[in-house]
Amino acid sequence: MGGPRRRTRLRGDERGAAVVDFVLVLVVLLPLVLGIFQLGLVLHVRNTLASAAAEGARYAAAQGRGEADGEARTREQVEGAVSGKFAEDVVVRRVVIGGVPTIEVVVRAKVPALGLGGPAVEVEVAGHAVQEQP
Numbered sequence: 546m547g548g549p550r551r552r553t554r555l556r557g558d559e560r561g562a563a564v565v566d567f568v569l570v571l572v573v574l575l576p577l578v579l580g581i582f583q584l585g586l587v588l589h590v591r592n593t594l595a596s597a598a599a600e601g602a603r604y605a606a607a608q609g610r611g612e613a614d615g616e617a618r619t620r621e622q623v624e625g626a627v628s629g630k631f632a633e634d635v636v637v638r639r640v641v642i643g644g645v646p647t648i649e650v651v652v653r654a655k656v657p658a659l660g661l662g663g664p665a666v667e668v669e670v671a672g673h674a675v676q677e678q679p
Contacts (some may be wrong), residue, residue, distance in 0.1 A: 600619065619672075637649070
């Protein structure tokens, strides 16, 4: 059956080559993976804030509601989905767009690197809803 087993021996000058290869690949792949993770985090927070701003605008535009109600609803939505720290800068105001009275909710937030700290990506989103008339 089969012949004697052959052993592959590394020459003396190839020892530790696997470690060097691993480090070289890690130096390229680690920033790439962390960058993809950061992009995903920023997009998740941006989409969540946009949804919360739109919901807050719709709520504030309802008959019998006002800007304070829309701001509270927006903050509640953000706190429930991601974190209250992203709801620190919420502005609700009445604007006229195309001659139509509208409620605008603007949310500004900073998304820290990898969600941990350090340099942050600034995100600004807005939600609009037509003001209901009595």
